Amino acid sequence: MKHFLLLFLFSISLQAQFHISGIVKESGSNKTLPFATISTNNGINSISDVDGKFEINSKTTIVSFTVSYIGYNKIKVEVQKNKLFFNLKLTPKTDRLNEIIISNENTALSIIKKTIVLKNNNDPQKRLSNFAFKNYNKLIVSANPDSISGQIDSVFVRKYKQGALYKIDSTNYKFKNTVSKRHLFQTEKVSQHQFSNNQLKETILGTKMAGLKQPLYEIIAFNLQSFSIYDPKYELFETKYNSPIADDAVKEYNYKLLDTVAINGRSSYMIYFKNKKKSKAKGLEGVLYIDQNNFAVSKAIMRIRGLLNISGTHEFEYLPEENIWFPVHKTFQIIKGHNDDDINIFGGTIQFDGDIEQDFKSRKKQPSDYIYLRSENHIFDIQKNKNTPIENPYFTVEINKNAFDKDESFWEQYRKDSIDIRFKKTYSELDSIAIKKKFANRLFFGKKIINGYLPIGFFDLDLRKIFSYNNYEGFRLGLGGVTNERLSKNFRVEGYYAYGTKDGIFKGSIGAAAKINQQANSWLGFSYTDDIREIASTSFSIEKKPYKIYDPRPINISTFYNYISWKSYFESKLIPKTESIWEIAQAEIQPKFNYAFNPKNQLYTHYTMTTAMVSLQWSPFSDFMQTPTGQIEIEKRFPKFSFQYTQSLGRVLNNDFDFSKFDFKTEYEKKYLNGQKTSLLFQAGYALGDVPLTHLYNTSPNNITKETIIQRITFGGKNSFETMFFNEFFSNKYSLFQIKHAFNRVTLFKKVKPSLVLVSRMAWGDLDNPEEHLGLNFKTLNRGYFESGIELNQIFNGLGLTTFFRYGPNQLAKFEDNIAIKLSYVLNLGF
Template sequence: MPKTRFFFLVLVFSVTCIPVFAQSDRLSFQIIDQSTGQPVPFVHIKALNRESTGTTSDVRGAFSGRIFNEKDVLVFSHVGYQRREIPFSLLLKNPVVYLVQETQDMLLFEFTAGENPALPLVRKAIGNRERNNPEKLESYRYASYNKMVATLDGLSENPEVDDELANFLEGGHLFLSESYSEVKFKRPNKRNETVKASKISGIENPIFAAVSTSFQPFSIYTDHIKILEIPFVNPISEDGMRKYDYFLEDSLQTDWGKSYLISYQPKSGKTYRLGKGLVYISSRHYALENFLLKPAEDIGQINFEIQQKNSFDGTHWFPEQMNSIYLFSELDFEGRQVKLINQTLLTDIGINDLDPKEKISAIGVTFDLKREYDWNQLRLDSLSSREYLTYDRFERLDPKVKRRLNNGANLLAYLSTGRVKLGVVDLIPNRIFRFNQYERFGLGLGLSSNETLSNLFRVEGYFRYGFQDQAWKYGGSLGVLLDPEKDIRLQVGYSQDIEEPGRSLLPRGKSFSTSGSVYRSFLMSRVDEVQRYFFSYGHMPFKGFRYKLIGSVENRISILDYTETSPPDGFFVDFTATEAGVELNYLGGESTTRIGNDIVSMTLSYPVIGLRMTKAVPSLFGGDLDFWNTEFKFQHQWSTGNALNQVHLTAHGIWGSDLPISYLNTGYGIKVQQGDRFDLPLVFPGFLQTMRVYEFLADRSIHVNYSHLTGPLFTKKLQGLAIAPQLKFHQSFAIGTLSDPERYDFVSFQTMERGFWESGLELANLIKLNSGFNAQGWGFGLFYRYGPYSLPDSGDNLRFTISLTAAF
């Protein structure tokens, strides 16, 4: 594979997952796996015949010898490795210990006399989760040194060993980045990480610097450990007790009590979203001293191992070191797979000592790179020869190559904002093409100023030409950023465009219903011509929450080319609406960063809550209408065991008299209108699969949907694909009312007073095909419409669908 492709793929992965690390003191000895050359974390080291004297290697395989003396013989033991004894006096001369792997089938263990001794310890660890969870502290702070290395699996740290790769890597790794940051946290969810220093091989954009919770979660006391958005059942949880087998392997006396080493693996016949590994449970508060998790089975294109070491300060347990290892099975060079290693080492830890009045930025990750730091002091450990050579190789790149690499990195970063930076302006890609049933194909251009021109204001504009309606659309705005930390913005603008009547005005956002919203926009065939003047004042007072004060003056013309007859006299077809109101949005657990002048969400976050309320004021700026208009949205997604649950609720209400059709809800359907040749039979969450677009009309309505995805019924792996069917149950209900329905008789519609019912069943992931970093899952589904609004022909109530999923 060409090296430019390696670098590009590493950047793509890095911009979506960006982690952080830090440590405490220099360690003198290291334990290495003899076959792989990689560090072995969490090895038990005891002094022979002095069982009360011992320690454990950290996530880098390192340990301190300060508690041992020259006469000691050290015993090294670890699950999966041969036990080894070495005189401490020999270690003082050669500070590297090599361990040899051995195969051990833990299923051979049987407990016949009494209870498994590991189970009481696991139960006590579960019972003390709230006490030991760092996210339950009132506050904490720490400094973090973070290092991310993209390399090739099995590559020795000694460049001379791998001569065959000299021409490609020149003795270094594929990619290397370091960062130093400061983190502050206050309950319930105020957390900010400020990157103070960043060093990246060949790249200047600090957004690619690693931060502390991107590759693995900070807390290991949740029911599920999320890796790349996939929830793995935590062995230290009630659900874990039902799905894992535990084995007490060893114990060790430490400075703060006994440390019990327990290995775990899935019970026979269970593997889906389960892990295997080690937990070290301390007798002090039954906290997790060390934690190691890897997938119980090969999960496809990306496999991982996460490690965490916690320390005790006399009162609280707190993370001290974290390490994540990701192996990309689809990327290889001369038989070696690409591997990403991310280390986080924490120092200057303070618990419950933040000033209650201290303000914490609502933005999750911010950058303050003004000060120059001595990297030799920040690193705590020196770089290896390969790591130094990695920086050196990028420094010696041809300036043109380096410029292209930085341009590519900047492009990836800005794409997450929906923009492409072109000097002092940004190109807005979603303004270039537009396709729907009314315009068919629309071609245009959208440009905006960026922070290169000014950090204070932004000027934006667009135009588009629709080839079917043969009309130009255009608009522009001026925005002023009043407070970057709280994202306080003032915006005014103008547009001359088309708009679908009854469409949702809440922000689309990122959730499980995003794909359905995009497809629903494609199905638009009814429009109003809208000339709009608008303003907004937005503020993000705390993490995840935003509000906007909004106002607009709209001059609308309803294009009623779809009606059966003409509307009655006095019906508003051409009118002005002057509105003012508020928009509230909340994303639970949202993690954000700033790119340019934009705040970007780095992960999918739940729950999603949105509320929009406006009042149309008659006579103000020529307004013809008087009404209250409200819209509410709630979405949540959570796991229970191996199952995934999703809830979607949407409600709309408008109160007023003589309402034009522009503001009435037109139903929640995603099925094309009868006679339309185009129908994409995919399942789109958040919509009714058997309801046709524009089939219903309502001034007040509500739609609720619940879906439940089971774990795989069974798994069978074949070459290049897998059969892992999962059942997904859907239940949906919608109801609505319409005041004075006779007023709208010129349009074909139904009302929903009696309630619309729909149930569905998908057989998802019947076949999973490897595709790049993830797997494409294919299956099928069946949805049925019943109740008062079922159709006379029972066959018309059925809809067969294709189930398409994508996951790591």
């Protein structure tokens, strides 16, 4: 869930006792010099960042340091008492500087090509058949109090005859006072990592979060940076970039040799890389340290700059027996970049304020401008080539049952740095605040609301059941919900009751289920339902429908059937990376429109159907976490596959028809670094045997039969055919394909930022024995159906406009009848 705001201040060590910082520039042009080498007298090596800035922290006093840069004269700086910031300027060498730079670029490219050729020989995950290690992680959200002005400002408001009224602004004063005492948030984690059969699994031995007795699984599973520097795609803050040492990297990146430095007593080339085509806000850049002997990566610094400035650092230890560099330390850091909008991640838990106000004038710095996030990983207890089998290898992350109950002695044995006063106070103060302000209750409440439920004691009210509208029932008013874990974690009762103002009929459902397997989240249940459903609609029982305040498509549906059903079911995640529902149901079906089914010359106006059904969703490329309370999909990857098979059960319980139904759906999404996204959908179904129209396929039409285009304007659906009229086509076998491409939102005005989406849909189908279905006039899809359109979503306050055009063999005679104009609405809850 991409969903909390993460922040960071570059290269701030909270435990250091001696601190110097500065900026490196060219003397003549005053331009900053990125990735200049800074070496201290006590053996610390660092580099300036992409803005020429550097910070060094040391537990011992720094007497002097040197600054060097290829093509410039090296300087030595004496550290004077009470001077901790240095504005340094390097002078270019006068001897053939241009030729040197060109030569270094050619040399760098040669080094990178050798690194790419030899990377399989240097990658621990390729060289070692298996390995294991432990990892201590500490994540802090904080700010440097020294960088914050603690002044209380007076803001002029209004003048009176008696004098002037002033408003006091103490925001920064209060913020500085807070971060001087404690951090804003912090968490710790100790994990056991195992690698075998090309898979890396993490088992969390202990974890704690300030202010939360039970940590948030979503934060625990958040992937901030890649483990391996050798992966073809390097991941930074859940965004994948082509690696600077991928097979095709030299086509995408420019390289420059900066310097040579010693790491672990071995000489390494220091090579700067930057994407050739990407802007500073989009491309990956950084520095690779390449061992001069084996051309392995001995250190790496990866950065992106944009709305957020993000960096990831990888440090390695040389293992002489294997002649490889093994990762031992990783850091991840974020600070605010340049943006004119407020940025919220994780539902606004952390927020960056925009740089520009409505009057487009520079605004005063806010506390969010100083906030940073720093995550640090220390790898230790490395074990190589010990063939210990991995338990439950289909889980990427697994949390031990007692991971949340570790005492202070557990953490003291794993912490790699001494902790300061602010770190200690953060736990005690945030825990106290959490109890006082009932954070746990708020968190419980927020999670329910996101999923469409309002918790009321031990009962979750289903917000989707309160109000809806369709053309048959009119306004549908109701109440429904399910008991929650406050009543029982192993038993639930659920149901709803509804009334249609137009048809004047009450509907409802009641059911109960018991959990029979904790780890697989397996439930066994039963239910009774008396309700209506759209005819020929396709739904996969296993799919969880996202919460919507409104669902626009049913508004214009008029043809429903009533079903009274008894159902027993079993739902489980027992099969790895798969969710499934198995059910047996008996239903009495009554079409609520003029229809009769006439198979084998026997007329049915209502009928009984007894069926067995299995519905499953398979996510083979996603990553899953096993928690003490069940399984969570922590990284959604595509494609995903949904299967559903329905079989009638002979003459069991007065079943009237013999038939089988097979349904399949697959989805694929690709997100691009520039913010664009392509979505593909393929869906198909096949029904054989005696299947009434109510249970066939209509391929989700969403157009009403009105005379003019204006009269047909309604709200558009997500994956529906906007130009296809309701009840126009029916099939017992069909396939459909949809492609969508969403471009970046374009800022026209401060609050007008439309999102352009191009959409094309097509469908094919056929119907065996159409003469058996009496009462409705309809066509089949044997000649195919095609429509394309443009969506301009979120033009203003979530409202948008879409236009679709119908073409191909089923195009209508009147040109305007092929056009559908729809409204769209996107509600951004900030999650």
